[in-house]
Amino acid sequence: MKVNIRKKLDELNRWRMQKISNRNFLIILAFLVGIIGGLAAALLKGLTHFIAATLQNDIEWHYKYSFYLILPLLGILLSVLYVRKFLKKKKFEHGITPIIYAISRKSSRIEPHNVYSQIVTSAITVGFGGSCGLEAPIAYSGSSIGSNIGRFFGLQYKEITMLLACGAAAGIAGAFNSPIAGMIFAIEILLPEFSIPAFIPLLISAALASVVSRLLYSEPLFHTASTEWEVGALIFYILLAVIVGLYTVYFAKISTSIKSWFAKIDNPYHKVWFSGISLGLMIFIFPALYGEGYLAIQQMLDGQFDAIVKNSLFADYRHMAGVVVCYTVLTLFAKSFASLFTLNGGGNGGVFGPSLVMGGLLGFAFAYGINQTGVVMLNVPNFVVAGMAGALAGIMHAPLTGLFLIAEITGGYTLMVPLMLVTSISYLINRSILKHSIYTKVLADSGDLLSYEDKDRTVLSMMKLRYVLETNFVILRLHETPLDRKSDIIHSKRNIFPIVDDSGKLLGTIYSERLFAILLGEEEGADKTFEQLAQKPNDVVRDKENMEIVMTKMNKDDVWILPVVDEDDRYLGFISKSSVFNKYRALLVRQGHYLE
Structure with a gap:
């Protein structure tokens, strides 16, 4: 039966190759990749939030501390067990770096199991409290969808690469309900050189994925009502950009150090125990580290400035502004370690989401702290939004992605000028100190990075x-x-x-x-x-x-x-x-x- 189906598909594909050019067929496949990518994004978000809700609903927040000590460890352990028992000898990687490597070194070929294995492992990791984001796994899953569809239909390298990028764009667009950001992400990160026709398949896939994801899982990532920015506050946006840019450099450096440290641990279960226990202790002290961390950012955007302390061990001091600022800064640095421990310990996720959270925390601490001086009153939610955009731009070396993603998911189009300043300055600071982003440094060091600045090399x-x-x-x-x-x-x-x-x-x-x-x-x-x-x-x-x-x-x-x-x-x-x-x-x- 399978042989007959395969034979019919091969005959259909041969007929297609005779009647439809690869260029035109690419448009058709972009529709298909967009729909499947949107379904995958909706499935990942729904599954993750179902796991998190099942584990936490109807539990008094005072008793959640004991669960915070155990659940992240259990999530990382289950993720590692899934990879070792079900994938066995198949290679499993996470993050955006392997996608870039596939384009540079593997003719844009990504193993088919990543379509589902990325969704399963990341949903378990984040659903159980792993402090990382879902965006890298869904981009990986989408890339695998596009790559394997292109290979199935016998397309050439350039078409497979385009469909891979369409899949990544669909994943990001579906995860954030932001088609423009999904398209720009694919261009900035995966397709550094592109021609105008490249926009068409990317637009189609990103738009369809966003529509499908919104139909199946309509809950927006953030609710905010951004207000007009004031010219007098411009100097503070610039100052925030400098601070965020320097922080992104710090994060990139500790990311390299922690990855090297974990690489010295040979036994994967030793990594699980160390990262899981450490993560549990950090979440016990800083509950905002649990899962993606978007809830804490949403509370800040809603004006609940003491919320980050309210559900912690220091809840009795939430009315003290100094405690709120200091606790937020400590949470910010703890988030960087928590996310890196999650990823290097065996969990599956990415630094995309943590970048947003860290930027938002930094923007909040900056604006709220300055307001306490009484010298000037800044719009705190606006600075939270600007910090998110700046962190994403600096860490990923993707200023346009940071700009349009934050504008789309927060509705902060009225802040376009401050966002442009913050993203560009943060990116320039990071790029002036670190030539390569957190995604490309490993590839650059090994000589596997596809660079357009030195084509001969x-x-x-x-x-x-x-x-x-x-x-x-x-x-x-x-x-x-x-x-x-x-x-x-x-x-x-x-x-x-x-x-x-x-x-x-x-x-x-x-x-x-x-x-x-x-x-x-x-x-x-x-x-x-x-x-x-x-x-x-x-x-x-x-x-x-x-x-x-x-x-x-x-x-x-x-x-x-x-x-x-x-x-x-x-x-x-x-x-x-x-x-x-x-x-x-x-x-x-x-x-x-x-x-x-």
Whole structure:
């Protein structure tokens, strides 16, 4: 039965390829990706909030503290168990970085299981109180939807990449009910170079996902009534932008440190226990860290400025403004650790949501604290909104995404000018100190980042040595002589010969010009062994080296070809500039047609 269905689908796809061009078919698939992406976003939000409500409803808030100590640990543990027991040998990753890596290094191919595994694990993690966001998992799930639909219909790299971006845009649009932000996110983060036609599929997918998600799960993320901003407050928005920008640098640095620290722990269950217990203790002291943390931000937008302290152990001091400000600042820093512990300990989520919460807390503490001085009275909700936009822009290196996302989800279009200032300044501060965002730093360090600022280096980094390795060379042995291999030497189409011992180790090379001179009697050595005639090559290439190192070796000695060996010096083949240039041209063409 399955074979017949597959056969019919293949026949349908072949008919499609004959009748409909990939460019036009891409528009049709963008509709499909948008609908499925919207369904996935609605499912993730509904499932997460169902788990959270089931665990917390009808429980007096005084008794929730004991649950806060246990639930986050249980959520991370269940997420890890799901990955290890159900996915088994399948690779499971989280965050936006693997999506960027798939575009740069894996021809935009993402494993199909991410369509559902991202939803299941993130719903468990966040629903049980994990202090991270749902946006990265749904973007990953959407990307997998787009990638696999494109692969199923036999599309090329550029079309698959576009559908992958459509899926990510659909996920973000569905999660936030913000189609413009979803489209801009895909362009800023996943498609750094694009042409105008790229807008069309992204618009379609993001719009449809937003519609589908809103029909199935209509609850908006935030309710706010932003008021007009005052020109006199502009200097305070600029000051907030500077503070937020510096904070995003701090967050990026501790993110790297915590990730490195967790990487030293080999046993995944040790990570679960440490992160889960630590997270439980932090939530016990700072209840706003539970889950995504959007509730605390909404209360601030509603004018409930003491709410963050009200449901904590320090509720009796909620009427003291100094306590509120200090407690908010402590919550802000605790949120950075809580989110990173959740993610690195085995939970699934992203820093997208925590970025919003941290920015909102910082904006609140800044404006509310200044108001207590009596020198000026700032509109606190407006600064909460501005802080959210600034944090997102700085951490993600995506100022337009931060600008339009916050404007859409809060209805803060009246704050467009302050938001533009805050996002741009925060982004510039972070970018001036950290060249790469929290998503791209790991890829940049490993040479796997697709960069458009240095295209030559980028194209070289995309090459794999095994794809340019040439092996059709006549191999000569140590004990043999030129006369022994006369026929093979004469009929070889190559002008260089590797000389290896019985174990396959490379001992040297010899060029055809010298061999022909020996065979014609122009030079002595016809009866000498190749061990005696071998010449040490200028250099050798290790099979694990990247192409930048290879080209550096070739250019250093101005050689056209070098032998390739493994870590034990066993001969594998040769790499030549000709093969590198041919592959370079092919990749350059593919990159040039990336988003046509």
